[in-house]
Amino acid sequence: MTAENTGGFNTRAIHAGQAFEPRTGAVVPPVHFSSTYAQDGIGGLREGYEYGRGTNPTRDALQEQLAALEGAKYSYSFSSGLAAEDGLIRALMAPGDHIVLGNDAYGGTYRLINRVLGPWGIGHTVVDMADQARVAEAVKANKTRFVWVETPSNPMMKVTDIEALAEVAHEAGALLVVDNTFASPYLQNPLAFGADIVVHSTTKYIGGHSDVIGGAVALNDDELAEKVGFVQFAVGAVSGPLDAFLTTRGLKTLGVRMDRHSSNAQAVAEWLQGRPEVEAVYYPGLPDHPGHELAKKQMRRFGGMVSVSFNGGEAAARKIAESTRVFTLAESLGGIESLVNYPSQMTHASVKGTELAVPENLIRLSVGIEDVEDLIADLEQAFAGL
Numbered sequence: 001m002t003a004e005n006t007g008g009f010n011t012r013a014i015h016a017g018q019a020f021e022p023r024t025g026a027v028v029p030p031v032h033f034s035s036t037y038a039q040d041g042i043g044g045l046r047e048g049y050e051y052g053r054g055t056n057p058t059r060d061a062l063q064e065q066l067a068a069l070e071g072a073k074y075s076y077s078f079s080s081g082l083a084a085e086d087g088l089i090r091a092l093m094a095p096g097d098h099i100v101l102g103n104d105a106y107g108g109t110y111r112l113i114n115r116v117l118g119p120w121g122i123g124h125t126v127v128d129m130a131d132q133a134r135v136a137e138a139v140k141a142n143k144t145r146f147v148w149v150e151t152p153s154n155p156m157m158k159v160t161d162i163e164a165l166a167e168v169a170h171e172a173g174a175l176l177v178v179d180n181t182f183a184s185p186y187l188q189n190p191l192a193f194g195a196d197i198v199v200h201s202t203t204k205y206i207g208g209h210s211d212v213i214g215g216a217v218a219l220n221d222d223e224l225a226e227k228v229g230f231v232q233f234a235v236g237a238v239s240g241p242l243d244a245f246l247t248t249r250g251l252k253t254l255g256v257r258m259d260r261h262s263s264n265a266q267a268v269a270e271w272l273q274g275r276p277e278v279e280a281v282y283y284p285g286l287p288d289h290p291g292h293e294l295a296k297k298q299m300r301r302f303g304g305m306v307s308v309s310f311n312g313g314e315a316a317a318r319k320i321a322e323s324t325r326v327f328t329l330a331e332s333l334g335g336i337e338s339l340v341n342y343p344s345q346m347t348h349a350s351v352k353g354t355e356l357a358v359p360e361n362l363i364r365l366s367v368g369i370e371d372v373e374d375l376i377a378d379l380e381q382a383f384a385g386l
């Protein structure tokens with residue numbers, strides 16, 4: 001731990017890995033675009049820098065910042081969330097190994113495991129992570145290497161007990177992987193609850209401005225970390241310097257953004273709950289959400305994602321998704337601007353007809369940090385058209 005890696009979350013977010021540049025005093029460290037580094041005699045590297053796929057100072061700065069915020073010893077930054085997941089799986093698994101995956105995992109994660117890694121010999125079983133007896137059974141029966149969970153999950157906002165699941169995984173000799181994209185490290189640190197590995201799509205809340213694609217893996221174990229680092233280097237799906245810089249800049253304001261996302265989402269969820277057109281609101285900040293107490297235990301606040309289903313079925317969901325004006329109809333989430341998504345045909349189209357399929361009367365809101373009165377007024381005008 002260096003001096004800039006201590007202190008509260010926001011202090012670490014702003015200072016970890018971000019020491020000023022010693023030659024000029026530049027407060028924001030420069031972005032290093034160089035692909036290669038001069039050697040002082042053969043093999044004479046300065047500060048270990050040799051070639052950009054292996055190490056880059058801007059990527060190192062991001063990795064240090066991310067590790068400090070997840071309470072991890074190591075973090076590795078990749079070119080996308082899925083590249084991070086692929087790197088992690090290929091670093092720590094071999095053909096014949098097996099993953100137990102939550103039944104509402106991100107569609108792209110399922111597609112990667114099912115359609116890309118499946119043919120290479122990685123097996124999987126899909127289970128409801130809330131059913132721990134079923135998880136334990138699946139893990140033991142298959143000599144599972146990873147139990148893979150998202151909490152809160154996408155798009156059903158299910159909350160899973162990380163501590164309990166870590167015990168189930170560890171008892172069977174498996175590792176618990178938590179996709180922490182929805183919560184972000186500000187709201188939840190899975191390693192502190194016994195998870196072994198955290199993955200992120202940094203494209204979402206960490207980058208926070210819908211202007212960069214990236215992913216990361218964070219973990220504590222020295223041996224596992226070395227293997228992930230090796231695959232990052234040997235396969236090369238690294239984040240580029242400008243991507244790493246944009247992610248670092250976004251990450252510095254994660255705490256203030258998440259506070260605002262959480263307050264706005266709470267207000268939107270409460271407004272939705274009072275509407276007769278609404279069948280159900282899925283938001284862990286609502287006291288009647290089944291994961292509310294658990295979320296209070298393992299999360300700092302409840303985040304910016306709200307899903308909602310309609311009494312009017314698929315037609316009503318589609319109509320709302322296509323008639324908001326402040327909420328933009330788009331894939332993705334976690335940016336400062338509010339987005340609306342129709343999962344069954346957009347983010348989750350790849351799981352249609354599988355056990356991960358999502359309801360057709362559901363929309364998902366990524367509640368941004370605009371003025372909340374404008375967000376609610378926008379929903380009001382959209383509802384008026386139903």
Ligand SMILES: *Cc1c(COP(=O)(O)O)cnc(C)c1O
Binds near residue numbers: 081202
């Ligand atoms: C977006 C997302 C991913 C994939 O990340 P990319 O950066 O799009 O590759 C993985 N998990 C979750 C929960 C996501 O939302």
